[in-house]
Amino acid sequence: MTPSQVPTLSYAFAVCRGGGPTTSAERPAERLAEGLAELPGLGTGARVRTLPAGPLTAVVQDVPAAGFGEEALRRRLSDRAELERCARAHHAVITAASALAPTVPLPLATLYLDDRRVQEALDERQTSFLTALDRIAGRAEWGVKVYAPTGPPPAPEVPSADGPGSGRAYLDRVRTRRQSREQRHAQSLRAAERVDTAVRGLAVAARRLRPHGVEVTGKHRTHVLNAAYLLDLGRERELRAALASLRHDETDIQIELSGPWAPYSFADAGTTP
Numbered sequence: 001m002t003p004s005q006v007p008t009l010s011y012a013f014a015v016c017r018g019g020g021p022t023t024s025a026e027r028p029a030e031r032l033a034e035g036l037a038e039l040p041g042l043g044t045g046a047r048v049r050t051l052p053a054g055p056l057t058a059v060v061q062d063v064p065a066a067g068f069g070e071e072a073l074r075r076r077l078s079d080r081a082e083l084e085r086c087a088r089a090h091h092a093v094i095t096a097a098s099a100l101a102p103t104v105p106l107p108l109a110t111l112y113l114d115d116r117r118v119q120e121a122l123d124e125r126q127t128s129f130l131t132a133l134d135r136i137a138g139r140a141e142w143g144v145k146v147y148a149p150t151g152p153p154p155a156p157e158v159p160s161a162d163g164p165g166s167g168r169a170y171l172d173r174v175r176t177r178r179q180s181r182e183q184r185h186a187q188s189l190r191a192a193e194r195v196d197t198a199v200r201g202l203a204v205a206a207r208r209l210r211p212h213g214v215e216v217t218g219k220h221r222t223h224v225l226n227a228a229y230l231l232d233l234g235r236e237r238e239l240r241a242a243l244a245s246l247r248h249d250e251t252d253i254q255i256e257l258s259g260p261w262a263p264y265s266f267a268d269a270g271t272t273p
Helices: 028-036 070-078 080-098 115-124 126-136 166-200 236-249
Strands: 008-017 049-053 056-064 103-105 139-149 205-208 221-232 254-261
Touching: 008 080, 008 115, 008 126, 028 049, 028 056, 028 080, 049 115, 056 080, 056 115, 056 126, 070 080, 080 103, 103 126, 115 126, 139 166, 166 205, 166 221, 166 236, 236 254
Parallel strands: none
Antiparallel strands: 008 056, 008 103, 049 056, 139 221, 139 254, 205 221
16 A cells, blocks of 8 residues: 555644635735645644635644544543644644634644545534634734742641640641631732733733642642733733733732733634623
8 A cells, every 4th residue: 555545534733714815926825835834743744734615724634544543542642742742743833824824723633534524614613713713813812820929838836735725826826827828818819810900901802711730830839810811913012011010019929921822712702802
């Protein structure tokens, strides 16, 4: 069996807008195809290419069915190193596409039996994709995370057995420490809300994401805000200035900014402003 006869599946990375040229010198679909052609994608040896579907264009790659069928894919993605490799490759293609045109990212391991099935899927969701593309055109996603430092845990305190009332004094100290922690946490949450309010004022849409647990943040800080914001291109300086001011004023929290990203958090029709 020659390489061209090996059964393949169509792996879809993203959806962009199709259509004809906007000017005689500018052909968006052709420019997108040219910009992606040299990418390795998932490293299958097949080129990353574009697939027209009416007013939409899918970014796809042929992958071997033997390596990406249901069972093979389950084994592949259960291997942590392989999962990370695939995720990085998936993200690299989406990032490259979004640098060339408004791009709706598709989830990792979006697979179809063939190109025709990809086109049918895009036809079925055409309105949703076009709405999403209208929303993200000329915009980028930024991530803001806020952490509350917790400090190292206090050394255990053993109540003294000497003297009356020592047990009650110990319990009072424990209660005071707990109340102090709760007050600091409440203050951090209020500070995080102020950060969110300030960034929302610059954004056209925002989404609150689930905060990370201690396995990601470490033991000495608590994740109190994990949010994504969709901003018009050109507002990066305003965003950075706003966060610099907030870092100056909100000294009890840590603020981290990441981006710009392809608009992963705003690619569906359910995004709320």
